[in-house]
Amino acid sequence: MYKLTAPLLLLGATADYADVRYAAGFTAPDPFLFLDDGTQKILLVSMLEYGRALATAGACRVLLARDLPISKAEQRRLSGGAWGLLQLVGRRSVCVSQKFPVALARRLEQKGIRVNVLKTAPYPQREVKTEAEVVAIARVQRAAAASIEMAAQLLHSCTVDRAGFVRCRGKKLTSEMLRTAIEVELVRAQCHPGDSIVASGPMSANPHECGHGPIRAGTPIILDIFPSCKITGYFGDITRTLVKGRAPAALHLMLDAVYRGQRRALQAIRAGVAFRTPCLAVMDYFKRRGFVTEVKDGVARGFIHGLGHGVGLDIHEAPSLSERAEGRLRAGHVVTVEPGLYAPEIGGVRFEDTIVVTSTGWRALAACDVPWEV
């Protein structure tokens, strides 16, 4: 019987994939190692990945474990491979990301390697995008925007029955049906759909709730679409909140506040501005409009997340545009601007665009002009 000698602590988080993809142009579904010593980049892969690594990771030296100065037994272990790579380049110390697996770090230490955990990201330059990266993100963003425009047209073509349910060709329209229609569009545009959010009614008060069940008229329908390109790996991220029919007064106030809040945030954005400035502008605006952010009696309401995040080879990456973020915007930062307001009894409202920061302001990576009420 399996028994813990101490509490088990786990972290839900991604690993180094995106950094390796950025630096090596290669990714794989199984663990593999990548070493960059400033003069050369080496990929250590299995026989299974060898041909593909040679074909796609042009700037890297591609090795198999048997190419390393290590024993047969070590060739079969990830830690043996890591140690072999360091032997090969003649180094006794190594830098690893904060996310590097602790077991692998300890095994290297046991072999006398000094393991330095980086204080920054492995490739901090990932934060500021090149023109080619902006083009890649804009391509996905346009596909995401197009899928939302399609969803708005679909909702427009629906009817509302006496009980207030939205109906599509006679059938009750569900979150699942609308999400499927959106994802079919994304797949046709050569994108991974990701965990698209199509949440309506009170369910939409939880920002990461994917949504399920029938959609009612007069309630918020949050469409948060964040596909990645199958070819480049770059993400896009866009959110619209739609209402079938008329928004009731309380919901209309939220829609208006979030829409105007997003405008205020965008007005504050240009190179040189502190990361937190646009977020503080929105927080201040919501406060003046009477929207309180709080957790009371186990219920969260108000503006319960940060204003935005970087978008690139990770869907959530640096910089963060939150209330307490340190640092300043630079030209080439690609970030989301996504204020939201959440009320458990009504649902949520969020508007999100992905923009590139310029010296004088910003540029949206895709247009998506849909009215709130469809």
Added chain:
Amino acid sequence: MYKLTAPLLLLGATADYADVRYAAGFTAPDPFLFLDDGTQKILLVSMLEYGRALATAGACRVLLARDLPISKAEQRRLSGGAWGLLQLVGRRSVCVSQKFPVALARRLEQKGIRVNVLKTAPYPQREVKTEAEVVAIARVQRAAAASIEMAAQLLHSCTVDRAGFVRCRGKKLTSEMLRTAIEVELVRAQCHPGDSIVASGPMSANPHECGHGPIRAGTPIILDIFPSCKITGYFGDITRTLVKGRAPAALHLMLDAVYRGQRRALQAIRAGVAFRTPCLAVMDYFKRRGFVTEVKDGVARGFIHGLGHGVGLDIHEAPSLSERAEGRLRAGHVVTVEPGLYAPEIGGVRFEDTIVVTSTGWRALAACDVPWEV
């Protein structure tokens, strides 16, 4: 300018997500903490995830950082939250997975916490599936099999032009078109399509090449489909190799050998058998049929991967059915059986089914009867 003081080592690998999902029934796109001390399970989430965690992680206590006995500054750091959780349960030592981030482990150690890295998986019982898990995997597996049957029908309906290209309604059929058709089916079945492989011709000699460009008659078309269910998170995994028209003699030999190789592997499978036995049976069979496995002049050929892997909340999980795997099959293991042969000048052939091991043998989780030649 950013400069490394030692080589940078990165690991392409997944983190603790699937284990947290298994134990807590909860997952999120941003880092969050989960503590299991044997008497209670605690989720530490942001305000953004609070409502959803309360609604979906029924068996867990859901906390915000402000609920912990730590300072405001510590509330804002993941390491502060981790330390706070241990303070809350009154423990000075903790168990973490091998994949746990090294930076977080070190910060806990600096605070006087003893960090024990587990030698096994956090929840080794994940390896043997319950009946409900088998049902969940079978559901995805049927969707994956159905998408391959649809692709086979689509290929059947295609013509071949004089240059040998496959044509669909007059247009050259590409990997992209066939993959899109498959993924639309998967999305409609409420699945994440994943990185589906539709690789033809010499391209298919790289097992993880996704494939692109026009498809030619008489060459192998590998369809490797491994979606996950949007609701349960469980994966399925299936591969078929199809040929439009007739397979040339050399390809026919490979198809026949891999098909029969898979039969041999399956004949060897039942509870109590060593993990490596079915793989060794296939290796021996391929050898007797004259297929050599080697890397020569930068080219890998033969049976260049293991026979199979566990399938569950991760697409690749324990147990491994490779040549050197230690341990024995148990009833309830859900594994792939996927021999393959790869020849750079011809391409690859792989047949894969996902099965559940029983005391007397095995049961396929979905039928998928398509002929090689369509």
